Amino acid sequence: MKYKTQQIAWLFFATSMLLFALQLVYGFIMAFAHMGYDTLHPWIPFNAARAVHTNLLVMWLLSGFMGAAYYIIPEEVEREIVAPKLAVVQWAAFVIVGVIAIIGFHFGWWEGRKFLEIPRPLDWLVVVDVLTFVGIIGVTIWKGNRPTTTAIALYLGLVLAAVLYLPGMIHFKSQVLDSFYRWWVVHLWVEGVWELVMGGILSFLLIKLTGVDREILEKWLYVIVGFTFLSGILGTGHHYYYIGAPRIWLIVGGVFSALEPLAFLGMAMYGIAMARKGGRQHPNKNALLWTLGCCIMSFTGAGFLGFAHTLPQVNMYTHGTLVTAMHGHMAFWGAYGMLVFALIAYAMPELTGRARHKGKMAEWAFWMTTIGMVAMTGAFAVAGVAQVYMERMTGLDFLDVQDALQVHFFGLVLAATLFTTGFALYVVDFVKYGLPRSGGAPRTTTNGSADDVVVAVGARAAEG
Amino acid sequence: MLSKSAARAFFIGGTLLTGVAFAALTVHTHQTVPEQSNEANLTPAVERGHGIWTDENCMGCHTLLGEGAYYAPELTKVVERRGKLWIKTFIKDPEAMFPGRRRMVKYDFTDAQIDDLIAFLEWVGNIDANGFPADPPYAPAPQAVIVGGRSLDNAPEVFKSLCTACHMVGGKGGNVGPPLDDISARYDAASLDAWLVDPQAIKPGTAMPKLPLTPEHRKAISTFLLETR
Numbered sequence: 001m002k003y004k005t006q007q008i009a010w011l012f013f014a015t016s017m018l019l020f021a022l023q024l025v026y027g028f029i030m031a032f033a034h035m036g037y038d039t040l041h042p043w044i045p046f047n048a049a050r051a052v053h054t055n056l057l058v059m060w061l062l063s064g065f066m067g068a069a070y071y072i073i074p075e076e077v078e079r080e081i082v083a084p085k086l087a088v089v090q091w092a093a094f095v096i097v098g099v100i101a102i103i104g105f106h107f108g109w110w111e112g113r114k115f116l117e118i119p120r121p122l123d124w125l126v127v128v129d130v131l132t133f134v135g136i137i138g139v140t141i142w143k144g145n146r147p148t149t150t151a152i153a154l155y156l157g158l159v160l161a162a163v164l165y166l167p168g169m170i171h172f173k174s175q176v177l178d179s180f181y182r183w184w185v186v187h188l189w190v191e192g193v194w195e196l197v198m199g200g201i202l203s204f205l206l207i208k209l210t211g212v213d214r215e216i217l218e219k220w221l222y223v224i225v226g227f228t229f230l231s232g233i234l235g236t237g238h239h240y241y242y243i244g245a246p247r248i249w250l251i252v253g254g255v256f257s258a259l260e261p262l263a264f265l266g267m268a269m270y271g272i273a274m275a276r277k278g279g280r281q282h283p284n285k286n287a288l289l290w291t292l293g294c295c296i297m298s299f300t301g302a303g304f305l306g307f308a309h310t311l312p313q314v315n316m317y318t319h320g321t322l323v324t325a326m327h328g329h330m331a332f333w334g335a336y337g338m339l340v341f342a343l344i345a346y347a348m349p350e351l352t353g354r355a356r357h358k359g360k361m362a363e364w365a366f367w368m369t370t371i372g373m374v375a376m377t378g379a380f381a382v383a384g385v386a387q388v389y390m391e392r393m394t395g396l397d398f399l400d401v402q403d404a405l406q407v408h409f410f411g412l413v414l415a416a417t418l419f420t421t422g423f424a425l426y427v428v429d430f431v432k433y434g435l436p437r438s439g440g441a442p443r444t445t446t447n448g449s450a451d452d453v454v455v456a457v458g459a460r461a462a463e464g
Numbered sequence: 465m466l467s468k469s470a471a472r473a474f475f476i477g478g479t480l481l482t483g484v485a486f487a488a489l490t491v492h493t494h495q496t497v498p499e500q501s502n503e504a505n506l507t508p509a510v511e512r513g514h515g516i517w518t519d520e521n522c523m524g525c526h527t528l529l530g531e532g533a534y535y536a537p538e539l540t541k542v543v544e545r546r547g548k549l550w551i552k553t554f555i556k557d558p559e560a561m562f563p564g565r566r567r568m569v570k571y572d573f574t575d576a577q578i579d580d581l582i583a584f585l586e587w588v589g590n591i592d593a594n595g596f597p598a599d600p601p602y603a604p605a606p607q608a609v610i611v612g613g614r615s616l617d618n619a620p621e622v623f624k625s626l627c628t629a630c631h632m633v634g635g636k637g638g639n640v641g642p643p644l645d646d647i648s649a650r651y652d653a654a655s656l657d658a659w660l661v662d663p664q665a666i667k668p669g670t671a672m673p674k675l676p677l678t679p680e681h682r683k684a685i686s687t688f689l690l691e692t693r
């Protein structure tokens with residue numbers, strides 16, 4: 001670690017770990033409900049569990065991205081983060097807003113708009129918080145010596161993500177237009193600007209881990225994000241086929257979204273090629289494993305499984321079935337979950353000066369989560385295809401079909417248990433790394449929520 | 465070989481081009497949606513119903529226009545499929561209609577609120593969603609032969625909307641309760657009427673719910689079921 005203020009990233013990483021752990025708990029609640037064990041229904045009905053599951057997902061990924069920026073930007077632009085105290089406040093505010101939102105969901109304080117359930121008043125707080133973040137990083141880049149393409153891609157991705165949050169806050173009387181703009185957030189995030197973030201983080205990791213030439217790498221970065229936007233912007237149309245929007249979206253969305261996998265394929269080939277080409281043998285093999293894993297799983301989950309249901313003829317029957325859930329899990333985990341995990345795997349030894357990445361545990365964590373997620377995707381896929389065939393093609397009753405699918409959710413729970421065990425190993429490693437070390441770091445533990453103090457205390461115990 | 469500045473130009477050019485096309489299509493969408501979704505019928509009741517739909521996050525269990533969660537039935541065509549009376553009865557006590565099945569939340573809605581929700585669902589059902597949901601292509605063809613000569617075609621409306629969710633007549637309908645083709649063998653007008661007034665009173669613990677039937681409804685139903693052919 002070259003710059004003291006990079007330690008701020010640790011706060012965001014720790015927050016990510018905690019929120020992700022909670023997300024998994026709610027995933028199990030839903031999986032059991034699908035199996036017929038909805039014991040928690042009176043207290044946590046399915047819609048509450050789902051809102052918590054998906055919003056925690058978005059929160060921990062954003063927390064991971066913000067941590068990534070606090071970690072990467074100083075090294076790229078070669079200066080300390082400006083206003084580190086404000087950065088800690090920004091982190092604390094993020095945690096507080098998140099916790100309020102999650103608690104609120106349990107009491108029906110929400111908006112039934114998938115993925116954007118956070119109520120409007122809190123939306124404004126999110127906007128203020130993200131603007132603060134964007135300001136801190138922006139000024140840091142501005143004052144730095146070296147605005148690299150990698151830094152700019154990462155930053156631009158985060159700024160555009162903030163900007164695109166706004167259309168989701170407009171109110172429409174019509175369900176159709178409400179949906180139309182909801183996708184400006186959800187789709188243009190994951191299949192647009194977040195890919196810029198992904199490109200930026202992957203470039204940083206590849207430069208560090210493989211020592212490949214920056215000029216070559218950054219050139220390909222432009223080509224890949226060029227493909228992303230070329231296909232992804234009009235590809236939004238694959239959500240407009242059957243919601244009451246005009247027919248032209250069937251053609252536009254079909255053609256352009258079918259091209260989207262190319263960007264993910266490009267990303268995967270780029271990662272693998274650079275890893276081969278690079279001369280350096282960085283000791284952190286585990287981070288390289290996560291980086292390449294991310295390249296491959298994102299292509300499989302987003303590119304390949306996305307393509308599987310993106311043509312309007314197919315989507316007519318798969319739209320809004322468990323097939324979508326199959327794709328959603330592997331795409332989110334492969335592209336963005338593994339990205340954050342790769343960066344944390346790289347950053348922790350640097351931040352703490354410990355070498356746990358050489359241990360067996362780190363390797364097991366990777367393989368158990370990866371195999372677990374592939375198996376979960378399989379379980380959703382079998383359930384999804386069976387549902388499409390029975391309900392959408394044969395016209396059987398919804399509830400009867402769901403009864404027939406219960407067994408696949410048992411499979412899901414088994415796979416999810418493997419996945420969760422892998423994640424638990426990763427967390428054990430994270431805790432054992434301990435707190436970032438070096439004098440004069442921003443006081444990172446005292447402003448924490450109760451939960452973070454627990455982690456910090458755990459970390460200290462492990463240190464001592 | 466491709467230079468870095470050419471790569472940058474590709475990125476900026478491609479993004480601008482598709483961005484402009486996207487903006488143009490957005491304008492086109494705004495022009496088309498009012499007609500395609502019958503915005504003229506978007507009454508204050510529909511708007512209130514939409515509000516309840518969002519406040520209660522019904523989309524966290526159901527899909528509507530294919531968007532939402534995969535835990536409960538797709539509701540785009542529910543008014544057409546079930547009828548208003550059935551939906552109204554169902555929402556008041558969901559478990560009574562599907563005893564022992566996956567549970568929906570039991571809401572304390574007023575009658576007016578339920579009417580608003582139904583108005584909203586009806587409005588959504590009339591949106592031209594480019595053919596969604598499609599008719600199932602492999603569905604068995606409708607039964608041409610009518611068991612015992614009784615057919616739903618001449619059933620009263622209330623029967624079609626309330627009873628067929630659970631009972632079959634002429635091979636069509638639900639299978640929560642027994643088929644009702646041969647009811648005249650076991651019931652007369654008086655006993656059938658008593659059953660319909662309050663099944664629980666006749667057979668405590670039965671899975672058939674007490675339904676909101678007026679005397680006229682009961683008369684029409686028993687005429688239909690007890691008619692000998």
Ligand code: HEM
Binds near residue numbers: 238257260324530531
């Ligand atoms: C990392 C990138 C991606 C992520 C995280 C992701 C995630 C998701 C999620 C969560 C949904 C469910 C949305 C909802 O119904 O509310 C979804 C839907 C969908 N995705 Fe992706 N996706 C990604 C990339 C792609 C790509 C590249 C394609 C096409 C090639 C694609 C095609 C689709 C389609 C067609 C749907 C609609 C499914 C339906 O009609 O129910 N996705 N995606």
Ligand code: HEM
Binds near residue numbers: 328337
């Ligand atoms: C313990 C592991 C997990 C289990 C048991 C689980 C289970 C579930 C279930 C049952 C649903 C609801 C599907 C429905 O509406 O009926 C769901 C939704 C979702 N989960 Fe998970 N999940 C787990 C982990 C994850 C992970 C690791 C991610 C991403 C990194 C994730 C992302 C999502 C997303 C994006 C949705 C919404 C999907 C859609 O709307 O199409 N889940 N999950």
Ligand SMILES: [Fe+2]
Binds near residue numbers: 187191236
């Ligand atoms: Fe999409």
